[in-house]
Amino acid sequence: NILVFGSINLDLVTRTHRLPKPGETLRGISFFTASGGKGANQAVAAAKLGMTTFMIGRVGGDSFGQELLESLQQSGVKCDRIFIDKNTASGIATIAVEDTGENTIVIVPGANDRINESDCDRLTDLLPDAAALLLQLEIPLSSVLAAAKKAQNAGIPVILDPAPARELPPELYSVIDIITPNETELSILTGIAVRDIETAREALTELQKRGVKTAIAKLGAKGVLCARGEEQFFVPAFEVEAVDTVAAGDAFNGALAVAIAQGLPLPESVRWGAAAGALTVTKPGAQSALPSRLTFEEFLRE
Numbered sequence: 001n002i003l004v005f006g007s008i009n010l011d012l013v014t015r016t017h018r019l020p021k022p023g024e025t026l027r028g029i030s031f032f033t034a035s036g037g038k039g040a041n042q043a044v045a046a047a048k049l050g051m052t053t054f055m056i057g058r059v060g061g062d063s064f065g066q067e068l069l070e071s072l073q074q075s076g077v078k079c080d081r082i083f084i085d086k087n088t089a090s091g092i093a094t095i096a097v098e099d100t101g102e103n104t105i106v107i108v109p110g111a112n113d114r115i116n117e118s119d120c121d122r123l124t125d126l127l128p129d130a131a132a133l134l135l136q137l138e139i140p141l142s143s144v145l146a147a148a149k150k151a152q153n154a155g156i157p158v159i160l161d162p163a164p165a166r167e168l169p170p171e172l173y174s175v176i177d178i179i180t181p182n183e184t185e186l187s188i189l190t191g192i193a194v195r196d197i198e199t200a201r202e203a204l205t206e207l208q209k210r211g212v213k214t215a216i217a218k219l220g221a222k223g224v225l226c227a228r229g230e231e232q233f234f235v236p237a238f239e240v241e242a243v244d245t246v247a248a249g250d251a252f253n254g255a256l257a258v259a260i261a262q263g264l265p266l267p268e269s270v271r272w273g274a275a276a277g278a279l280t281v282t283k284p285g286a287q288s289a290l291p292s293r294l295t296f297e298e299f300l301r302e
């Protein structure tokens with residue numbers, strides 16, 4: 001089993017010809033809602049690849065909460081550990097996208113921000129059968145740390161996606177097995193301006209010094225650089241036509257966890273992550289762009 005402890009959001013997306021100026025009211029072109037949140041995206045990524053996946057987190061007592069639960073269930077994610085926080089609103093992101101592709105985003109964490117150590121307790125009985133715990137940074141850091149410690153004590157590998165980037169408490173590094181920043185996150189975490197493979201190498205070494213066992217830099221269309229112990233290796237990106245890079249990083253983490261759960265060695269697991277990321281950028285949207293097991297296996301065989 002794979003466990004994901006993290007955020008669940010509803011994206012409220014409007015399309016307009018151009019973004020409104022402050023104080024301006026505009027007529028938009030279209031509106032839709034889509035399930036998101038880095039936690040939920042990673043859970044859907046793993047579930048769509050056929051792995052039993054439990055999401056642990058919170059939604060609000062509003063109708064968005066129900067919509068989010070239903071959509072996660074439809075994607076095959078186990079939702080019985082998601083707490084419905086009756087007195088709070090569900091996490092949302094209001095997103096406006098103009099014709100040029102430029103966007104503005106406001107995120108209101110809502111129920112995600114109320115996740116605390118009591119939510120970690122809902123991990124306890126799942127840990128004996130778990131192959132990995134996936135974490136991100138869209139919930140309070142204290143809860144991320146508590147969940148990581150709990151998994152580490154149970155001997156379960158912890159995979160942290162340090163997104164959105166922020167400085168981490170030093171003790172978090174030592175309870176993480178695998179950290180997976182993209183270029184921006186890697187720069188913010190280490191203070192090293194990551195521009196290329198050489199600077200990425202340096203930054204990964206810095207993360208290892210802080211106590212992380214394996215550090216993986218997601219370098220977009222360039223590929224992936226990994227550092228484990230003394231060893232470093234590069235996995236080139238798959239060549240695809242990118243239409244929308246949303247959720248590529250989440251696809252990577254979900255697939256990485258599935259591969260690890262299946263017992264694949266690290267280089268092959270990273271290749272799975274890169275393949276899932278590549279497939280995801282070929283489609284618009286977040287969860288709807290994540291590949292199914294069938295599509296994924298065909299792509300890997302090609």
Ligand code: ADP
Pocket residue numbers: 182183217218219220221223224237238239240242245246247248249250252273274275276277278281
């Ligand atoms: P994030 O979405 O977290 O910013 P990346 O953009 O690095 O992370 O994407 C995650 C992974 O998805 C990359 O490391 C790469 O393997 C794959 N990927 C992303 N963009 C592309 C692309 N344009 N072509 C091929 N693979 C890609």
